[in-house]
Amino acid sequence: MAPRIEDLLIPGILWLNARSMTDKFSQEAIQQRIYREFTSLVSRDENTIDLAQAALQIAKVAYPDLDPVPSLSYLDALARRVIQLHAQIASSTSEQVNPLELIGSLNHVLFEDEHFHGNESNYYHPDNSFLNKVLEEHTGLPITLSLLYMEVGKRAGIPLEGIGFPYHFMVRYSWPEGRIYIDPFARGLLLNEAECLERIQQRTHHRGALHQRWLEAVTPRQMLVRILNNLKSVYIRHDDFPHALAISDLMLLLLPDATVEQRDRGLLHLELKHYGRAMQDLQAYLERNPKASDRYEMRNHIKQIRQTIAQLN
Known part of the structure; x- marks a missing residue:
């Protein structure tokens, strides 16, 4: 007697269900591993949080198989090029090197040689918030390009601070005679405080002086919170609730x-x-x-x- 169609279908359905459950458990195991590794990175003292490592861990929400080593090696390579370029400038002049020439070397490597730039055409794509994709595509958001700028600067011995201006993250460089603000989203545009205020007024219609809190250096934890907030908003905007939930989980690991x-x-x-x-x-x-x-x-x-x-x- 020929087998009934339902006898053929049921084992297949059971196999598909079993496979679905296996995939679900596998995904949950990967997710829990990501959470454990992120917790290990951000539970340290504020000053010892490795921003690049933590940012790459966030990227594993979308790229769970991500190997951080190539991205970290690329940051190291960029910093070596900055150091080499600055050494060439210093050796070619008998005058004392202006501190801003350090920034000039950093800008040259990142924006003239490597062509990093702000992604204005596809601003709300999640990849703009993932450091690995910023390094691959050479484009990103103000905060991720600032993170890139700071991490390369740190490796090249250039002390930089993140500054959380409203709607637009920037970087600050200070030296004994002054300080300057840098906009990595605008290919390393250099600004003073008055120019920063003018740009903020254009974006927010704010009238009055800069609030002092805007001029305070952002901690690594605060910077990661801002990246996660951006990502959550993007995922919700796209109705991608599973990824938004994973980002919310990371946020609560960072800020319980x-x-x-x-x-x-x-x-x-x-x-x-x-x-x-x-x-x-x-x-x-x-x-x-x-x-x-x-x-x-x-x-x-x-x-x-x-x-x-x-x-x-």
Whole structure:
């Protein structure tokens, strides 16, 4: 007797289900490894966080098989070229080398030789926030190009600070006689404080002096938070909630006391129908913020989640 069609289909369906479960467990194992490695990098003292390593770990959310060694080697190679170029300039003149010639050497290598530039045509692509892709494509966001600039500068012995201006991250170089601001998104454009203020006013319609907090150097942790916030916004903009959730997880590993981020993660779980985890995050948010302005909205979400779970059971 010929086999029934359902007898042929059922084993195939079971095999597909088993494979799907295996893939799911494999993905979760990879994700947990990424989280452990990221935690190891960012749980150190603030001054010892390796920005390049941490940024490449963030990139593993989208590129889980990423080997960081080629990217780190490229940063080292760029720095060696900066050192060599500066040495040539110093040996060709009898005058004392101007400190800004260090910046000139860095700019020459990154922007004239390597053609790094801001990605204005595809600004909201996630790859702009991943250091490995910035190094491959030679384009990125203000903050990732600033990170690249700072990391090459650090390796070349040029002390640089990240400056978190509103809407546009930049870099600052200081020496005994003064300081200058550098915009890596604009191919290393050099600016003074007055010019920075003018650009901020153009972007934000801000009137008045620069807020002092804008001039404070950004810590490595703060810089990573800004990168993660950018990425989360991009993924949500693209309705890519699984990747947005992974970024939210990294944010909470970096800032475990960030209750608003816990709320946002709960809402992402809710989008993905992870009802138990969503309720856990939203309840924890309300417990820590009982007078939050959005408490009634979050309570309503929790009520709806409970109703959904009851229906499923």
